[in-house]
Amino acid sequence: MGSSGPLITTLLLFFILISLVSRQKSRSKLRQPPRLSETIPFVSNAWQFMTNKRLFINRTREALRASPVVQCRLGPMTLHLVSGGSTVSAVFRSSFTSDPWILRILQHTAGYASTDLAKFSADDSGCATLPRKDSTGSTAPEKRIWHAMHRTHEEGLVSAHSVGAFSASFQECFREELSTLPVGNWVEVRVSDFLKKHMSIAATRSVLGSRILEVNAGFIDTFWEYEQFGESLSFGLPSWLNRRAISARERFRCMCRKWYKLADQEFDWDTVALHQDEEWEPIFGSQISRGLARWGKQFSFSVESFGAAYALLLFGLHANTIPICIWMVMEIIKDPDLYHQIKDEVSQANITDGALAGNFDFQRLASMPLLQSVYTETLRVHVSILVTRTATEPVVIGGYNIPKGSVFQAPTEVAHLDEIVWGTPDHPASEFWTYRHVKEVEKTDSTGYVTKKLEFSIAARGGNYFPFGGGISICAGRNFAKPEVLLTVAMIISNFDIEFIEWLKLDGTHSERPALDNTGYANAAATPPDREMKVMWRRI
Numbered sequence: 001m002g003s004s005g006p007l008i009t010t011l012l013l014f015f016i017l018i019s020l021v022s023r024q025k026s027r028s029k030l031r032q033p034p035r036l037s038e039t040i041p042f043v044s045n046a047w048q049f050m051t052n053k054r055l056f057i058n059r060t061r062e063a064l065r066a067s068p069v070v071q072c073r074l075g076p077m078t079l080h081l082v083s084g085g086s087t088v089s090a091v092f093r094s095s096f097t098s099d100p101w102i103l104r105i106l107q108h109t110a111g112y113a114s115t116d117l118a119k120f121s122a123d124d125s126g127c128a129t130l131p132r133k134d135s136t137g138s139t140a141p142e143k144r145i146w147h148a149m150h151r152t153h154e155e156g157l158v159s160a161h162s163v164g165a166f167s168a169s170f171q172e173c174f175r176e177e178l179s180t181l182p183v184g185n186w187v188e189v190r191v192s193d194f195l196k197k198h199m200s201i202a203a204t205r206s207v208l209g210s211r212i213l214e215v216n217a218g219f220i221d222t223f224w225e226y227e228q229f230g231e232s233l234s235f236g237l238p239s240w241l242n243r244r245a246i247s248a249r250e251r252f253r254c255m256c257r258k259w260y261k262l263a264d265q266e267f268d269w270d271t272v273a274l275h276q277d278e279e280w281e282p283i284f285g286s287q288i289s290r291g292l293a294r295w296g297k298q299f300s301f302s303v304e305s306f307g308a309a310y311a312l313l314l315f316g317l318h319a320n321t322i323p324i325c326i327w328m329v330m331e332i333i334k335d336p337d338l339y340h341q342i343k344d345e346v347s348q349a350n351i352t353d354g355a356l357a358g359n360f361d362f363q364r365l366a367s368m369p370l371l372q373s374v375y376t377e378t379l380r381v382h383v384s385i386l387v388t389r390t391a392t393e394p395v396v397i398g399g400y401n402i403p404k405g406s407v408f409q410a411p412t413e414v415a416h417l418d419e420i421v422w423g424t425p426d427h428p429a430s431e432f433w434t435y436r437h438v439k440e441v442e443k444t445d446s447t448g449y450v451t452k453k454l455e456f457s458i459a460a461r462g463g464n465y466f467p468f469g470g471g472i473s474i475c476a477g478r479n480f481a482k483p484e485v486l487l488t489v490a491m492i493i494s495n496f497d498i499e500f501i502e503w504l505k506l507d508g509t510h511s512e513r514p515a516l517d518n519t520g521y522a523n524a525a526a527t528p529p530d531r532e533m534k535v536m537w538r539r540i
């Protein structure tokens with residue numbers, strides 16, 4: 001080979017190296033998820049996200065058909081949109097957090113004071129019992145504000161005894177609302193208006209007591225003004241671009257603050273331990289209300305942040321549950337067969353003797369197959385939210401390596417309307433179909449007599465059905481939502497004879513078509529109807 005040997009070896013090594021580097025490069029290119037197209041880089045997707053969410057979601061759906069992860073630039077931020085059962089389930093694991101997203105909500109939607117927001121920012125130990133391994137701040141219990149919030153929710157919203165207490169008090173308060181209506185007279189009613197007013201009064205009283213309504217004239221109307229801006233506030237636009245939204249939030253927050261100050265002055269905090277497990281006391285109301293006050297005091301919240309915390313609690317309580325209930329009541333009234341079947345089911349859950357006679361047994365109600373199917377279907381079709389997480393470590397998702405700190409969003413709408421998962425030959429996934437989550441089973445009794453019965457059976461779960469999100473940050477109020485919705489439906493259906501009159505546009509004029517989702521709310525969780533239903537009803 002003579003003197004050319006080392007040269008050839010060097011050249012060979014050089015070419016091998018080049019080819020390895022370029023293969024590596026093309027592999028790392030391959031590992032990048034595809035991007036959602038944009039006409040004006042960094043701008044057009046962000047603009048569409050804020051102004052035409054339905055179109056944004058439809059484009060996302062198309063892109064997610066080709067890849068389980070799609071990148072999308074929204075201004076300076078890169079999002080990773082995900083779909084598919086296993087991919088979505090993966091972002092609900094512990095290597096992801098929702099803290100940054102919640103922090104935006106606390107800051108912009110609720111209006112926490114900056115001094116208190118700093119306490120959340122300083123705590124990166126997460127909401128789980130064990131602090132995150134890589135947390136950089138103090139993990140002393142008195143600094144773990146996220147974990148303390150999570151525990152407050154678990155005790156006051158998720159636990160069986162808090163759910164039982166809420167079901168009982170909501171039932172009582174909603175019955176009081178209905179009892180103000182005359183018996184035997186046919187009256188014209190607008191379903192959305194009626195439920196928005198009376199459910200929010202009953203749920204507010206059940207959770208915080210009646211005083212917040214007494215000391216704030218127009219409290220319920222002020223809430224619904226604020227509610228319209230829940231999602232747009234979370235974008236955190238500068239105040240000169242968002243004046244109406246911020247002023248609606250501030251009006252409502254000030255009402256909550258006013259009530260909190262009165263309650264705080266009156267409550268004997270020295271005996272707080274005595275009230276720890278009490279279901280109800282007249283000053284703060286329920287356990288979650290007292291828990292929230294205790295948590296805020298533990299972290300020395302300003303009175304501004306207390307106002308914000310209660311405003312957000314009420315937002316969580318009403319903003320999704322009431323639209324879902326409105327849809328359910330509308331679906332049932334729209335379909336006379338369904339109306340009679342539901343009437344029959346709810347009558348089976350009516351307590352007929354003893355001290356609770358005339359009440360509904362919520363556990364029994366919640367086990368009724370058709371009622372459960374209609375509830376599940378309503379959540380499937382009408383919840384539209386981008387469940388958001390940030391990766392706390394480098395992750396492999398859908399075959400792509402994605403760095404720590406990346407933001408992921410799982411659109412419920414893409415999963416819930418997936419034809420392959422939910423569609424049937426006669427009932428496409430986009431359609432509301434009462435019987436989607438029931439199956440007919442044959443039961444044989446001891447004499448050999450065979451009867452057919454409906455059984456509740458949901459066709460998909462996990463990453464294909466997540467109206468309440470998932471993982472450790474799953475909706476803390478999910479166990480409150482179900483009794484509130486099912487008890488309202490049961491009380492409406494069993495207390496009234498109802499006749500449908502017509503659909504109305506939101507300005508009150510006649511509409512030729514029934515209600516569809518109000519697209520202004522897409523991605524905001526439960527989407528309210530864009531039409532009102534006018535009925536005649538008579539209390540029986």
Ligand code: HEM
Binds near residue numbers: 469472
């Ligand atoms: C049908 C009714 C409801 C729907 C569809 C709904 C939906 C959701 C969703 C999608 C999330 C985000 C979960 C995640 O990131 O994985 C959430 C969080 C939350 N929801 Fe609900 N929600 C409903 C009712 C309620 C009620 C009645 C309350 C009671 C106050 C409530 C309180 C909360 C709270 C506190 C969180 C934050 C949980 C955390 O990050 O630890 N929600 N909800």
